[in-house]
Amino acid sequence: MREYFTNSERETEELAARLAGEFKKGGVLAFKGGMGMGKTAFIRGLVKGLGNTAFVSSPTFAIVNDYGGEPHTFHFDMYRVSSWEDLYSTGFFDYLAEGNLLLIEWSENIEEALPEDTIFIEIEKGEGDTQRIIRISDKEEGNIV
Numbered sequence: 001m002r003e004y005f006t007n008s009e010r011e012t013e014e015l016a017a018r019l020a021g022e023f024k025k026g027g028v029l030a031f032k033g034g035m036g037m038g039k040t041a042f043i044r045g046l047v048k049g050l051g052n053t054a055f056v057s058s059p060t061f062a063i064v065n066d067y068g069g070e071p072h073t074f075h076f077d078m079y080r081v082s083s084w085e086d087l088y089s090t091g092f093f094d095y096l097a098e099g100n101l102l103l104i105e106w107s108e109n110i111e112e113a114l115p116e117d118t119i120f121i122e123i124e125k126g127e128g129d130t131q132r133i134i135r136i137s138d139k140e141e142g143n144i145v
């Protein structure tokens, strides 16, 4: 488990951009943390750090945004997904192909469907209004990733 602290939205974006190189082969990144924690900010930085110029915003109604790029990047918001049927209709399992990068907000809602090698990015509030604690781990809690 790795832990980072940021003190502004910009710092969160910059941290994510710095880490982006680790994800250029694709994979599944499952974000956890409530509303306004900075999941979308982190994803914005990550996408930018991959050299992808797509406009990043929460796909709340669309459920998935396709940003193209290399790796082919998809941004999900699972806030309204509450059953396997819902999940199937998002196309999640079709996007789950080798080489794609899946960035998933509200992954809490699809925890049982996440692949074994999912990386978790958990954001929680630190001190004051603007500090965030960002923890990166894999499925086996405590493993260094």
Ligand SMILES: Nc1ncnc2c1ncn2[C@@H]1O[C@H](COP(=O)(O)OP(=O)(O)O)[C@@H](O)[C@H]1O
Binding pocket: 006, 007, 008, 009, 010, 011, 012, 033, 034, 035, 036, 037, 038, 039, 040, 041, 042, 058, 105, 129, 130, 131, 132
């Ligand atoms: N350290 C921080 N990192 C990220 N966002 C922060 C931070 N401090 C304050 N904020 C604010 O929190 C909000 C995060 O929004 P957003 O990224 O959309 O969150 P989420 O996708 O988790 O709902 C923004 O309004 C941003 O300005």
Ligand SMILES: [Mg+2]
Binding pocket: 039, 040, 058, 105
């Ligand atoms: Mg969001």
